[in-house]
Each structure stands twice: as structure tokens, then as C-alpha cells.
Amino acid sequence: MKHQIIHEEKYQQFTAKIGTEDEEGELAYAKPNQGVLDLTHTYVPEAYRGTGLAQELIETALAYARRHNLKIIATCVAVKKHIAQHPEHQDLLH
Structure with a gap:
């Protein structure tokens, strides 16, 4: 399943609009230092868990x-786990 994910820099998050209502998944971040993103948490509504949405958000970030x-x-624990399973992203770690 592919979702449209937008980067909402103003809110420091990557957001996926899902469903027919105002539901959304998100991956939030902070900017602790110049040139660094701290991926702090991923949220996916319960009905969409297990669909790959979290991985899409993480890959987008x-x-x-x-x-x-x-x-x-x-x-974020989900981001840590994703990077551990995809070593091609290890070089991004601060």
C-alpha cells in the first residue's frame, strides 16, 4: 500500500493522510543541531498498523x-529497528 506523504516542515513532521476521515500517520522530528534530524516518534492509527505505513514514513524521512x-x-524505537534491518541507512546515523 502506498500513501501520499508530505513533509510539513512547519510542524517538523512527515505526514500521511489516510482513510476517508481526517486520519493521518506521522513521523515527528526535532532539529537538535545544524545538519541533524532527531526522528523522535512514529504514529500510525490502530486500524492501519501492520500495513507498512510506518516503514513508508521512515523511508521518506x-x-x-x-x-x-x-x-x-x-x-524512535521503530526508526532504530528499521535502520537495524536496513544497513544501507547506517551511514545516516549521527
Whole structure:
């Protein structure tokens, strides 16, 4: 399942609009230092868990970091797990 994910820089999050209501999944981040994104938490509504939405959000954030030459801190457990399972992203870790 592919979702449209938008980067809402103003809110420091990547957001996926899902369902027919105002439901959304999100991956929030902070900017603790210049050139660093701290991926702090991922949220997916219960009805959409297990659909791959969290992985899509994480991959979008990692691609954004790579495109902008940013390093990441994986505070979010889901992000840590994803990076452990996808070693091609290890170079992004701060």
C-alpha cells in the first residue's frame, strides 16, 4: 500500500493522510543541531498498523535526510529497528 506523504516542515513532521476521515500517520522530528534530524516518534492509527505505513514514513524521512546531507538520531524505537534491518541507512546515523 502506498500513501501520499508530505513533509510539513512547519510542524517538523512527515505526514500521511489516510482513510476517508481526517486520519493521518506521522513521523515527528526535532532539529537538535545544524545538519541533524532527531526522528523522535512514529504514529500510525490502530486500524492501519501492520500495513507498512510506518516503514513508508521512515523511508521518506531517511530519503529526505540523504537528499539534504543530514545526519539522523534514531530516538524512535521503530526508526532504530528499521535502520537495524536496513544497513544501507547506517551511514545516516549521527
